[in-house]
Amino acid sequence: MEKIKKLFNMILALLQYPFKKGIFKDKNIWLIGGHSGDIYDDNSKFLYEYILKNHKEIDIYWVIDKNSKVKDKIPGNKLIKGSVENYLYYYNAEVVIFSHAPSADIAPYNFAVPVLNRFHKKTFKVFLNHGAISFKKRKPMNARFKNLIDELMRSYNMATAISDFEKNIMVNEWGMDNEAVCVTGCARQDNLPLNKKPASRDILYMPTWRDWIKFGDKKFTDTEYFSNIMLFLNDEKLNEALEANDVNIKFYMHHLMHEFIDDIKENITGKRIKFLDKDVTLADEITSSAANITDYSGVAMDFMYMDRPILFYQFDVEKYKEEVDSYIDLDNEMFGDVAYNKDQAVDKLINIIESGFEVTESQRIARNKFFRYNDNGNCERIYHCIVEKLNK
Template identity: 30%
Template sequence: MLVFGSKAHFDIAFQAKVLLCTHDMDYMLPYKAAKGFFHYEDTFKVFLQHGVIGRKNVEYHKSDYEVPFDLFIVSSESEKQLVVVDKLGYAEEEVAVTGLARFDNLLSAKKPETNDILLMPTWRDWTNTDQRFLESEYFRRYTDLINDERLMEMLEQYQVNLTFYPHYRAQKYFQQSLQRTNQRVQFIEQGEKTVQELLIAHSLLITDYSSVSFDFMLMNKPVIYYHFDTDRFFKRGMLRPINDTFLGPIAHTQTELVQFIADNLQNQFANNQVDTSPLFAYRDGRNCKRIYEAVTRRLQA
């Protein structure tokens, strides 16, 4: 285990000729990821990504970096051309369609032993104080949902649990409200389980805009989207139209959402008839191998 900021961390970082990271390099390096800092510009920098790009206008434009990535990993030709080349400004030879490394474990996962449902919404950057959060539509919507009488009745009827895993910044607020909730609703604290463990163990995902929906779709499991604040969430723009990446039913009200959940329970989660081929070029569990080969080819060029 390498401790961030330790002498060993500095020693290894100084020696590294290739840097692979799922986020900006500042998250990984013990020094500033900028030209002139320990020959950073001479390393080969690979962006592994932490989710399929194509929704929110992300901050990975090539022009934003003094020293941009040398290789940008994507999951499909459409993500490469429509997003990373056309919108983010990378050249075609700087983008490799390999699939994400994190997908490989998902494809080898066994079918869930239960029909439990995972509720996993993402964060809202405008709820940045206690008061704003507690007075937000976001907090009210999800608090109302986990206390919905019809939903609680259905969970009991079908002997299904709802696992609620809020964004880490929202956990303390929802944990308090869950103390008064039906025993069928289970709260998962950050660190209790990994995200992959949760995705693998559940049969239905309810989210809003989170990229974990791609991981779930990759496993051919159904996703329901809850969109009640789309305009505000995408105030900085979208990289692709909603219907290109939000594949599955989209609920705009609590009533719609509960009905979509009911449909899935009644059909035993068999209504996942969505074509995900435009999102994933590969589903063979060999993404890591392709990433390694793409990096070595570029180094040898």
């Protein structure tokens, strides 16, 4: 029903299009969004706020889902995703910017509808990605759509990368145009403090999601994922160390797995384990945290950028390689501290805390490989790259 409603709104906007050209005359309209319009965070958020502040000549609009809980947090102009107004502005936009895909973040289904998809071809499309290309190989959620998604990605006029390592993947493995990929740095990393102590001694734990669990038949509390996380967070030795050193672990369940958060909350025994809401501003939690625990999340790259320690707790590494795989070689290219079971994870995290949050040498060396820039000038580079390509 929702798809039919959006298709109806597309057609209604098309019928209005020739009669409302005057409203948009001489306007430089850019649309931007991310995370399917649900969350206000990540690369899109920081580029949006940079443009709002520094380029008043651009009429920029954030595209938000009507049911999003963060609508009131978003400054500037907003469009409700899938509305007639959304499509009308999309048809008159010069630039669209997105972290996932134009259909998910900007104009639902438009690129796939014959005749109407001419507007997809007309706009200048900028793919920001939603994080560093690192521990998750790109694949469609449904294999039947692989060719369609590959074609869609090749249609993007511009994409950003943080390093030559990333650009090589986007060009040689994803099939993107070499000229379209700009090594600019990651927009959200402009918000990350450099050479500055964190505001707290807290540790941010962000495990990534597993599609074989989310869409599987097994009860969540019977999974290896649940049991290994619980063994770690409830470990008596770890919780004594957290208490003795006045450190909290802030646990953030990936937004695609957040439906299971209560199963973890209800089984936690330690007083130093704190839970973050789905709608929390993750950028604030990242910048205020002294260290990171993850498994295969790209958030580790943000902590490497800030030169703060990372613990990888990879209890299901062989299963992960089989189901997802990684662009970073999980056997030979890892950095920071790596643990494969609960006891290793506990000992290595305690060592990070008691060492005063020292960073490993392997992490410092890796930083030079995975980042071309480390200067908080990424949004400016992205903006100038867009304008330069538009002018061509």
